[in-house]
Structure formats: C-alpha cells, structure tokens
Amino acid sequence: MDTVSRNPNLGLIETVRDALHALGVQSTLTHDPSGKWANLFATVPAHDGRTAGGIVLSGHTDVVPVDGQDWDSDPFKPEIRDGRLYGRGTCDMKGFIGAALTLVPTMLETKLAKPIHLALSFDEEVGCVGAPLMIDELVKRGVAPEGCIVGEPTSMRPIIAHKGINVYRCCVRGQAAHSSLTPKGLNAIEYAARLICHIRDMADRFREQGPFDELYDVPFTTAQTSTITGGNAVNTVPAECTFAFEFRNLPTLDPDAIFSRIESYARETLLPKMQREHAAAAIDFTKVAAAPGLDDAEAAAITQLVRALTSDTDRRKVAYGTEAGLFARAGIPSVVCGPGDIAQAHKANEFVALAQLAECERFLHRFIHSMSLEAQLR
Structure with missing residues (x-):
C-alpha cells in the first residue's frame, strides 16, 4: 500500500483493523484532526483477560517518497529477487509490522501471562507526529505497558539510545x-x-x-x-x-x-x-x-529481555530518531530492535533480506514464549 507520509494511511490501518477483528482482537484508532490519518493500538489480552501492563510492539506505517528515485521495479509492488524483498517500506519498517501481524494467531494460541500490544502509527517520517496522540490515549486509558520494542531496522541488534x-x-x-x-x-x-x-x-x-x-x-x-x-x-x-x-x-x-x-x-x-x-x-x-532522544536504556527490563532473546550484549546507540523516545518519555521503557539495515532505507531499490525477516520471526516466537504463563512460572 502506498503510505507515503503525504497520503492518508487509513486504507492500511482499516485493513489491519479488520484482519485483527476477524481474529477476535479489537483495535482502538486515534485520528489526526482531519480524520484522514490514524494510529492503531490493539491488545492480545493475557490468559485471564487483563489488558493492562505487558509489552508493546511498535511500528510506523508511513514511508518516505520515491520521487526522483530510479527503481528497478515498482516500489509499491513487493518483489522478491536474490533473497531480498524489494519495495518502499520493506526495510523501514513494514517488514517488522508484517512479521508481528503474521504471528498474532500464535499470540492468541499462547497462554499469555501478560498482554501483548500492537502499536501502528502515522507520520513518523515527518517528525513523529502521530505517535504522541496514541501515547496520550494510552495514558488516559491506564494501559501502562511495562516496555516497548520499536522495530526500526537494526539488523535485529538491540539499540539502547538514539538522538x-x-x-x-x-x-x-x-x-x-x-x-x-x-x-x-x-x-x-x-x-x-x-x-x-x-x-x-x-x-x-x-x-x-x-x-x-x-x-x-x-x-x-x-x-x-x-x-x-x-x-x-x-x-x-x-x-x-x-x-x-x-x-x-x-x-x-x-x-x-x-x-x-x-x-x-x-x-x-x-x-x-x-x-x-x-x-x-x-x-x-x-x-x-x-x-525526544532515547537516553541510555541499558538498565531497563525490556532491554535485558531483548538482549536475552537476541543473545546480543553489545552497547549500541544511533544518530537517527525513532518513536522509542516518545514512549520512554511517557514512562514506558523502550528499546529499538528490528529487521533490515538502516543503510537500505529511504533510497531507491529499498529492500530487506529474507534472512532478516526470518530472524525477526524467530525473535518474535521467542518473545511470545517469554510472555507465556509457562515461561513466567519458571
């Protein structure tokens, strides 16, 4: 779907909302003042029905323009070549969103000790415009997540701070x-x-x-x-x-x-x-x-969880911005970790390696198990 930031994203958001609804998962939308753009927040409850607490999987739905770029294929028709998925947003950051949505049935089949939330925002690329509306709504509703994983492209390595x-x-x-x-x-x-x-x-x-x-x-x-x-x-x-x-x-x-x-x-x-x-x-x-930037999140429980799930203990900080700083400012400790290399983002022939998507899926499977009652009782 063409969700360049200048275009409304409701087609994508409503498609996701309807797909989740078909699985029995309800979504909350927060719109911009024009009503043409929206964030989506959905919760897979814990086994006892609790929807507060838990962990957020966060991604932005907008992408940067392709104007003036020389692509070898249609940027808005995904194409697989040589072990890579090509298309605008494959790396930044619909690869992570797709992987997370694919595993919603697994989340539902798992006896979760804590809820798992999905947060999809609009207009991140123009300055993180949409996410604050969604985060304000979470605060008002008392959702109080314990942590957030922002799936920006990091080659599936944890990032503990950004500018x-x-x-x-x-x-x-x-x-x-x-x-x-x-x-x-x-x-x-x-x-x-x-x-x-x-x-x-x-x-x-x-x-x-x-x-x-x-x-x-x-x-x-x-x-x-x-x-x-x-x-x-x-x-x-x-x-x-x-x-x-x-x-x-x-x-x-x-x-x-x-x-x-x-x-x-x-x-x-x-x-x-x-x-x-x-x-x-x-x-x-x-x-x-x-x-806002994300200050050093090394001590946060969510960082230690992601380190355990990735078996990666290196300390990394990046110059690019993400929505993690916004979640952290709202009292939700955050870490950045997702498939793909930021060097492939925003350019012609943007791609994410299929191996990176597979690694992301394995990571998310481990994450879902870590949230299960079985894992929490160990």
Whole structure:
C-alpha cells in the first residue's frame, strides 16, 4: 500500500483493523484532526483477560517518497529477487509490522501471562507526529505497558539510545526594491544566509568541541539547513526568504537550549541591524516537528529481555530518531530492535533480506514464549 507520509494511511490501518477483528482482537484508532490519518493500538489480552501492563510492539506505517528515485521495479509492488524483498517500506519498517501481524494467531494460541500490544502509527517520517496522540490515549486509558520494542531496522541488534530530532522553519522578511536601488530595500536572502552560517558554525563547534558519546555512529550533536526559497527576480531585492533546518541532539543535551542559541542570535544580533535598514523587518521561527532522544536504556527490563532473546550484549546507540523516545518519555521503557539495515532505507531499490525477516520471526516466537504463563512460572 502506498503510505507515503503525504497520503492518508487509513486504507492500511482499516485493513489491519479488520484482519485483527476477524481474529477476535479489537483495535482502538486515534485520528489526526482531519480524520484522514490514524494510529492503531490493539491488545492480545493475557490468559485471564487483563489488558493492562505487558509489552508493546511498535511500528510506523508511513514511508518516505520515491520521487526522483530510479527503481528497478515498482516500489509499491513487493518483489522478491536474490533473497531480498524489494519495495518502499520493506526495510523501514513494514517488514517488522508484517512479521508481528503474521504471528498474532500464535499470540492468541499462547497462554499469555501478560498482554501483548500492537502499536501502528502515522507520520513518523515527518517528525513523529502521530505517535504522541496514541501515547496520550494510552495514558488516559491506564494501559501502562511495562516496555516497548520499536522495530526500526537494526539488523535485529538491540539499540539502547538514539538522538533527538528538532525541525524548524525560519522566515526572514525584508523589503523589496529594484536592484538598482538596493539601499532602499532590505535583502532577506542575505540575512537568512547569515543565520544559516551561524547554524553551520554552531554545528562545527559541536563537531570540534563536543560533547561526545563514542557509542554513537555520529558521536556529537549535528545541525544543518535542508531547504531554502526566496526572491522572485534577478533584478529585485528579495523581500522574503524561508528556510528549514534541523538539529539532532545527543539526548543528554537540552534541545530547547540549542534552539535558544539560534533564536537569540537572530533576535539580538541580526534583527536590530535589519530594522535599522527597514523598521518592519522580521525573523519568525516555526517548530515543524520534534521528537525526544532515547537516553541510555541499558538498565531497563525490556532491554535485558531483548538482549536475552537476541543473545546480543553489545552497547549500541544511533544518530537517527525513532518513536522509542516518545514512549520512554511517557514512562514506558523502550528499546529499538528490528529487521533490515538502516543503510537500505529511504533510497531507491529499498529492500530487506529474507534472512532478516526470518530472524525477526524467530525473535518474535521467542518473545511470545517469554510472555507465556509457562515461561513466567519458571
């Protein structure tokens, strides 16, 4: 199913809801304000009917666009070649979702000591927009899961921490004028460029001075400007320039403090100079998306469970973000572990190796057994 983030995901969510309903498993949907996107949360109860507590298996249903990518096959028609499953989202992260849904009958056949929950979200790729709605609903309902496994592609190796992501849009407003009369205008692009260079200078300082955490694949906080638009003619002083930037912070750093450094430079250094040239000049920031990092979850029971199920004791942290930080912030200890390699995500000919899906299925079988009354009584 084409669930690129710009498209509603209800077709997928309702298909899953109906399939679960046919098995006797009820789902709760939480919609975005438009009603076109939804999260799904479903519970396979414990043997005594309890639905509180237990463990969440979490995955996002949206995928990134394929625009401008040169695929060897239709990205929205799964194709198996050379021991790999090709298609948009096979790796990130419908492979994990498919494996988990396939084993719902096994969950139902198992005498569970604790419930197993399935959490499918929307719009993770645009900044973890959907999951907070679902998590808020879980808190209100008192579901109180004991832990969460987020099945992002990690080659089935446990990830105990990841960075936060913070995305902002900045609009710099100046004054248009004919380019032969530049002193009568205020060039928004030029002042946007100064702010962009300030963000780059800040990124360079993080790279050179830290703080550092060598367990990360990129061991420092990063920042970059990603898109920019401005101006309307070569002979016109541009009145407006808009750009987007992001920074990915180590979870030990306060993202609000990082943004404050950027905003303070704009307000205290650039804006006074701009307003001396044109009184109505302005610099406005809009937070587009933000998701907290996952701090070191090594001590959590869910981490130790996943380590036992994978026989993997190495400590790993990653620069990319996931919804694990959101669950953890809500008091649900979380760890990241799923099939596929993140290096295959977001690119043409995305794939997940069939061997990885098979390993994920074996992991989930072990997980389901670990949740059984038989295993809990040992």
